Amino acid sequence: MRALALFLLLAFCLPPLPLAQGAELLILESSRSAVYSEALRGFRSACRSSEETVVLSDFAEVDVQRLVKEERPRVVVAIGDRALAASRKVRELPVVAMLSLNLGRHAPDNIGGISMTVAPREYLNLFQSLGVKRVGLLYDPKKSGQYLKRAQQEARQEGVTLVAEPVHNPRDLQAKLERMKGEIDALWMLPDATVATTVNMEALLLFSMTQSVPVVTFASHYLKNGAAAALDLDPADIGVQAGELASSLLKGESHRVAVLDPRKTHLKSNESVLRKLRLRIP
Template sequence: MTFACLQVRVAQPSAAGGYLAFRHILTVLLWLLLGVPVASATDIIILKSSDIAAYNQAITGFKAALPSGIVLSEYDLQGDLEKGRKLARKIRASDPALVFAVGLKAAKAAQLEIVDIPVVYAMVLDPSKYGLTTQNMTGILLEVPIERQLAMMRNVLPQLKHIGTLYDPAKTTGLIDEARRLLKPNGAELIPLQVNNERDVPGGLRALLPSVDALWLVPDSTVLNEESLRFILNTALEERVPVIGFSREFARSGALLCLSVNYADIGRQAGQLSRKLLDGQLSLPMKPWHPERIETSLNLKTAKFLGVQIPRDIEQQADELY
C-alpha cells in the first residue's frame, strides 16, 4: 500500500452523519499515527472467509480480470466472523477503492463494518437471505438461474411431468416457490417434501420417489451432506429415478445431470464488475449479476442404466462426461 491523501465519504449532511464522519476521521488519523498506511485510490482489498480451494479459484479469476496498476492486499478470516469484523474495521480505516469479499463470512463482516466503500462479494449462496443488500454492496450470484435448470431438465427428459425435491422450509422456501411458479405454465409440477432436520431425509425420500419422474437436488444444508448424498443417489437409482443436481461431483457420483458454476469464472465476473465500478461505467446501488458461464455435467453410465437417451447436441456440448 501507499500513503495517500485522506478521503472521507459522508452520505448525508445530518448531525448523525457529521458525527460518523468525524469519528471516521479520528479513526484514520489514529491508524496513521500508528504507522498503518492509507490506501491509494487504486487499492483493492481482498477479504476471504477461509483458505479453501474454491475461494482461491475465485480470487485467481478476480485478479486475472483486473487491469495493471491495481494494488492488491489479501486478508484471511480463517473462518472467524469476529476476526473478520476486526479486519473489516481496519480495512475501512485504510480507505481502499473497493473491497472484494469472498465467501459468506467475509461478505457479512464487510456488510456489518464497511458502509461507505464499494463491496463486491462472490461465493455466497442466497446473499439476500443474509442481508447483503446494503447500498454499497453488489456481487456475483453463485446459483444457476432456476429457469436454466428447468429448461435443461426438460431438454434431457422431455417427458418430465412431476419433479420431486426435498427441502427445509427454513432455508429454501423462496427457491421452491420460484420453481413452482416457473414450472406451472409448462405443464410440469413440482412436488416438494418438507424436512425439518437431517433425520427426516431417509423417510421423506422413500415417500417421495414413487410419485416423481425425477429428483431435483437444491442447495439445502439440512438435506445434503456427504452421508445423505450417497444415500439419496443410491436410493434414487434403486427406484430408477434420475437425479438432477448442482455440482459436477454429484454427476461423478451418479446423478444424471448437473448444472454448476465455475468458481474461477465467478471471480472473473467479479473482477469485471469491479473494473466497471471503479471506471464509473456502473454505480451503486445495483443488483448482483447472474453467473455467465454454466457448466453441464452428464453421467452417461447412469443414463444407460435408466434407459435415458441424452440428445446428441447436449452430450457434445457438455463440459464433463462420466
C-alpha cells in the first residue's frame, strides 16, 4: 500500500516524458548536385522547419512509403526527377517538387511545386523582340500538352503563330523537324523529357544552323552549341518559392498543392549566332 502511494505521488509530481516526434519535412534529393544544393539553400531560407533529408543516389533502393510511415512528416519535398518519381506513391501527404522535368499540371492534387517551364508570356515577349512571327514547337502531349494550350492561347493574343508538332517517342523528332522546314522563323525548345534528349538536342541545333532559324531554349548551356537565346532559371529562387509553398502547407493554408511557374529568369544570348542570323535583342 505504501509502495502504491509512493508511485501515485511520483506520477503526479514528475513532469511528463517528452513524446518522440518526427521531422515536419521529409526532403528527398535525387542525387548530390550543386544545383540541388543551391535550391535547397533557398528552400531552407524560406521554410525553417525540422527536416529529415535523404539522398536517393546513396542507396540502391528507398521505400518512400515506409519512410513516411516511420518519420511521420507533414510535407514531402522532392528535388529532381528521381525524387518526384519515388514520391508519386505518397497519397496521404502533400508533395512539393522542384527541379523536375516531369512535374506536370495534371498531377494528383497532393503533388505540386515549382515547374521547370517559364511562363509562356516571357518567351512570347522574347519572340516579339526578335521580330519572329512563326514559331516551331516540339512537345510530348503527356508531358507538355497543358503548357502548349496555355502558350497557344497567349500566342494568339500576341499575334504569334505556333507551329506545334507532337512527339510521342524521341525517335520521332527528326521526321517532325522535316515538316517544319520553310514553315517557321524560330524554334522554341521546351524542357520536355521526351524531346530534350542528347541526340535530339544535336538534331535541333543542326536544324537551326542549316535552316538559319534561331533556337530559343530553356538553359544557357545550349548557347555554346549554337542556340541563339535562353531563359535561364534561378535554382536558388525556385528553392525559395518551394519553401514558401511548403510553409503555407504547414500552416494549413491550403490542402491542394499548386504547380507554379518559376518567377525569376535570366535572359542570356549568343551574340555570334544572333549576328549571323541578323537578329538583335533590344
